[in-house]
Amino acid sequence: MPSTTVRLDAPLDMHLHLRDGEMLNNIAKESAQTFSGAVVMPNLVPPVSSKAEIVAYRERIMKAIGEESFIPYMTLFFKPEYDRVFLESLREDLTSIKLYPAGITTNSEGGVSGFDVEELRPTLEAMSDLNIPLCIHGETNGFVMDREAQFVPIYEKLATAFPKLKIIMEHITTKESVEALERFDNLYATITLHHLLITLDDVAGGMLQPHLFCKPIAKRPEDREALLNIALKAHPKVMFGSDSAPHPKHAKEACGCAAGVFTAPIALQVLTELFETHNSLDNLQAFISGNARQVYGITPLKKQVILEKKPFTVPADYKGVVPMYAGERLAYSIREVKHG
Ligand SMILES: NC(=O)N[C@@H](CC(=O)O)C(=O)O
Numbered sequence: 001m002p003s004t005t006v007r008l009d010a011p012l013d014m015h016l017h018l019r020d021g022e023m024l025n026n027i028a029k030e031s032a033q034t035f036s037g038a039v040v041m042p043n044l045v046p047p048v049s050s051k052a053e054i055v056a057y058r059e060r061i062m063k064a065i066g067e068e069s070f071i072p073y074m075t076l077f078f079k080p081e082y083d084r085v086f087l088e089s090l091r092e093d094l095t096s097i098k099l100y101p102a103g104i105t106t107n108s109e110g111g112v113s114g115f116d117v118e119e120l121r122p123t124l125e126a127m128s129d130l131n132i133p134l135c136i137h138g139e140t141n142g143f144v145m146d147r148e149a150q151f152v153p154i155y156e157k158l159a160t161a162f163p164k165l166k167i168i169m170e171h172i173t174t175k176e177s178v179e180a181l182e183r184f185d186n187l188y189a190t191i192t193l194h195h196l197l198i199t200l201d202d203v204a205g206g207m208l209q210p211h212l213f214c215k216p217i218a219k220r221p222e223d224r225e226a227l228l229n230i231a232l233k234a235h236p237k238v239m240f241g242s243d244s245a246p247h248p249k250h251a252k253e254a255c256g257c258a259a260g261v262f263t264a265p266i267a268l269q270v271l272t273e274l275f276e277t278h279n280s281l282d283n284l285q286a287f288i289s290g291n292a293r294q295v296y297g298i299t300p301l302k303k304q305v306i307l308e309k310k311p312f313t314v315p316a317d318y319k320g321v322v323p324m325y326a327g328e329r330l331a332y333s334i335r336e337v338k339h340g
Pocket residue numbers: 017043105106137213214215216243245246259260261
C-alpha cells in the first residue's frame with residue numbers, strides 16, 4: 001500500500017527569529033531547507049534599525065543558509081522617529097516594520113513606550129502611503145494572562161486611525177484577538193504552531209516545561225479553540241508564523257528562563273498531522289503560503305515539500321537548541337524537497 005504523502009508548495013513562515021552570529025549559522029538552515037521564505041524579526045542586539053543594518057543582516061543570513069533557496073523577508077525595528085524620507089530610502093530593502101512595546105519580550109528594550117496616535121501619526125501615515133505593513137507584538141504590561149486581550153483596544157485604535165495601514169497582530173493567542181480580526185478590514189494575524197497545540201496547562205500545569213515558555217504565554221482551552229478554528233479553515237486574514245525563537249539550552253533550562261519555543265525543524269510535519277487529524281488538509285496550503293502571498297503581495301521562490309506519513313523522531317537538540325517535542329515521535333516526516 002502506498003504511504004500517504006502530502007505536498008506543500010512554497011511554505012512561508014511569516015514570523016521567524018533567525019538570530020545572529022553562531023546561532024544564526026547553526027539554525028538558519030533548519031528553516032531554509034524546507035521553507036521558501038520567512039519574515040525575519042529584527043530583535044537583535046542592537047535591533048535592526050537602519051538601512052545599513054538591514055542590508056548587512058540580510059547578507060549574513062544569505063551566507064548562513066549557503067546553497068539553500070530561501071528568501072529572508074526583512075523587517076525593521078519600529079521607532080517613532082522614522083520619517084517619510086528615511087522610509088522611502090529603504091522601501092525596497094524591507095517587507096514590514098515590527099513594533100514592540102518597550103521591554104515586553106526578548107530584546108525589545110528599545111521599543112515603543114506609548115501609543116498616542118498623534119505621536120505615531122507621521123511614521124504610520126508614511127508607512128500607510130508607502131504600503132509597508134506594520135507587525136505588532138501586542139501585549140500590555142498588565143497581568144500576564146490578560147496582556148494580549150488588554151492590547152486589543154490599541155489594535156483597534158490604530159486600525160481606525162490608519163485604515164489603509166495593514167496591521168498584523170503577531171502570534172495571537174486569545175479569542176479576543178480572533179474577534180478583532182473580524183471587526184477591522186485592515187487587521188490580520190499570524191498564528192504559531194505551539195499556540196494551536198498547547199495551553200498554559202502544558203507549560204505550568206505539571207512540572208514546569210521551560211521549552212514551552214514563550215511570549216505571549218499560552219492561554220486557556222477556549223483561546224486555543226478559537227485559534228484552531230480560524231487556522232484550520234485557513235481564514236484569509238491569518239497566516240502561519242512559527243515565532244520559532246531559539247535560545248541556547250542553558251538559557252532555557254535556567255533560573256530566569258528565556259522566552260521562546262524552537263519549532264522551525266518540526267513545524268511542517270506537525271502542522272500536517274494537526275490538519276489531517278481535523279480533516280482540514282485541504283486548507284493547509286492556504287494557511288502555510290496562500291494567505292501570506294495575498295496579504296503581503298509576495299511571490300515566493302518555487303519549492304515543493306513532500307511529507308510522508310512515516311514516523312520521525314525529533315532530535316534531542318539542534319546544535320544545543322532544544323526543539324519542541326524533543327525525543328518524541330511525530331507521524332509525518334519530510335520525504336523530499338523539490339526546487340523550481
Ligand atoms: N516569542 C518569544 O517568546 N520570544 C521571541 C520574541 C517574541 O516574538 O516576542 C524571542 O525573540 O525570543
